Amino acid sequence: MSLDQPAGRQPDHPVAPQFPARWSPRSFTDRTVTEVEVMSLLEAVRWAPSASNHQPWRLVWARRGEDGFATIHSALASGNQVWARQAAVLFAVASKDTVTNREGAEVANRTAGFDTGAAWMSLALQARAMGLAAHAMGGFDKDKLAAAVGLPDGHTLHCVVAVGEQGSAEALPEDLRAREKPSGRKPMAEIAVHGRF
Numbered sequence: 001m002s003l004d005q006p007a008g009r010q011p012d013h014p015v016a017p018q019f020p021a022r023w024s025p026r027s028f029t030d031r032t033v034t035e036v037e038v039m040s041l042l043e044a045v046r047w048a049p050s051a052s053n054h055q056p057w058r059l060v061w062a063r064r065g066e067d068g069f070a071t072i073h074s075a076l077a078s079g080n081q082v083w084a085r086q087a088a089v090l091f092a093v094a095s096k097d098t099v100t101n102r103e104g105a106e107v108a109n110r111t112a113g114f115d116t117g118a119a120w121m122s123l124a125l126q127a128r129a130m131g132l133a134a135h136a137m138g139g140f141d142k143d144k145l146a147a148a149v150g151l152p153d154g155h156t157l158h159c160v161v162a163v164g165e166q167g168s169a170e171a172l173p174e175d176l177r178a179r180e181k182p183s184g185r186k187p188m189a190e191i192a193v194h195g196r197f
């Protein structure tokens with residue numbers, strides 16, 4: 001995969017190139033990903049920040065060709081199944097809902113989802129640094145995926161992430177081919193204001 005800045009991702013202000021350069025393609029080549037590479041992707045997850053360093057993220061992964069890959073894949077929405085079957089590795093990303101407080105009671109971890117979002121982004125940026133692409137999917141059957149990965153009680157599934165080497169748009173079915181391009185962004189004024197909403 002080219003590590004160049006993709007067209008249509010011109011930032012309005014100076015920013016580290018890794019941010020606009022990351023995007024979510026759907027086409028993946030036949031290249032497999034080794035277990036060593038998977039550990040590097042997960043190492044990036046480990047180092048994500050979290051409230052009180054609780055590290056609530058929990059991931060299940062499987063590589064293409066493994067039984068676990070087929071079960072995670074079967075829980076995806078049909079529109080995602082079409083392209084995600086070619087991913088080299090799928091990660092089901094979940095988080096633990098609670099933390100143990102000083103009195104030893106299990107209490108809700110209000111920031112578990114927020115923290116796990118940071119962890120997925122770490123994985124995505126690490127993937128790109130390794131010449132790979134990552135694409136998150138919220139389109140999945142919650143119960144089916146929970147059963148597929150043996151989700152323990154007290155955990156929430158957030159997304160499935162497909163990782164692989166980016167392939168050519170031509171390899172995709174026609175409807176997806178047209179969508180295989182980096183997206184733009186809302187103007188700055190719509191997402192942040194100085195001082196007060």
Ligand SMILES: Cc1cc2nc3c(=O)[nH]c(=O)nc-3n(C[C@H](O)[C@H](O)[C@H](O)COP(=O)(O)O)c2cc1C
Pocket residue numbers: 022023024025080135136137138139140158159182183
């Ligand atoms: C939590 C989450 C869920 C998403 N769900 C899907 C999905 O089910 N299918 C899909 O094709 N893309 C999905 N995406 C990808 C987004 O559409 C994509 O990130 C967004 O359009 C911005 O494009 P970019 O990642 O290329 O910058 C998801 C992304 C996130 C972060």
